[in-house]
Amino acid sequence: MKARAGSTILATPTTPGAARADDSASDQRLGECVRLLRQRMEFSIQELGRRTGLSTGMISQLERGLATPSIRTLRLLSLALQVPISFFFEERPAERGPAPHYVVRRAQRRLLRLTPSGVLKESLAPDAPGRMEMYELTLSPGGSSGADFVKHQGEKAGYVLAGTLRLWLDHEAHLLEEGDTFRFPSTVPHMFDNPTASPTRIVWITVPTAP
Known part of the structure; x- marks a missing residue:
């Protein structure tokens, strides 16, 4: 796993097992997000596959948290599901209170x-x-x-x-x-x-x- 510290990428002191657990939790969260968006659009997995060009097997693995998408795959999903890629991002804790409407801390x-x-x-x-x-x-x-x-x-x-x-x-x-x-x-x-x-x-x- 990597973590940002200032403008430098530093290795975190987490163990390989903890890193894999973090990656797995992130994949599960992302997969759930894709599944809920697909259901909101009333698409079957087959229909989402047709609209993205991705295989039904790949989409099924993504939704179950068994695969991590590439940026290309996320872009195809975002276009088909009509959301920006940022919709799939993790939330960060508000350390300084809510940011102004037009500002990102x-x-x-x-x-x-x-x-x-x-x-x-x-x-x-x-x-x-x-x-x-x-x-x-x-x-x-x-x-x-x-x-x-x-x-x-x-x-x-x-x-x-x-x-x-x-x-x-x-x-x-x-x-x-x-x-x-x-x-x-x-x-x-x-x-x-x-x-x-x-x-x-x-x-x-x-x-x-x-x-």
Whole structure:
């Protein structure tokens, strides 16, 4: 497991067994969230599979907390279930009281740990309704958005805070370093990874097309 301390990723003193338990609890929470959203939309597992392109077996495993999705899988689920990806994030305890309606305190960022993908995702946008999604992504060495390209309506942009990001756009790789930025239509097939031995931190912005 990893934990944020300032701007550095540090190993926590938890044992491997405790780390696995934390990951399992996170997977169970995420799976329950997907199941409740699917039922709210009155979709069968087969229908959700058709709308996302995911197998019914994968969706069943996710809902039972037996698998951890990639960022690509979460994006497909969020589009089909008509919620932002931040809907799947963990709540953080309010250490300084409720934040103002348009403000997110650092200690109150909602988290999403995708441990097998090597990704820690923190929501930077308030929960108030709005189209723009904004996150801070931390990619562990070798971390990635998934093995496949994804595309959808909308636009994406970002800023590399630290480390190296390899951004694949229409099957062409772009190596971005600290201080580099990007913006592209989400209809361009894309994926990303961290090909280095050091963590990478990125501010990532998504603006889905209005329905």
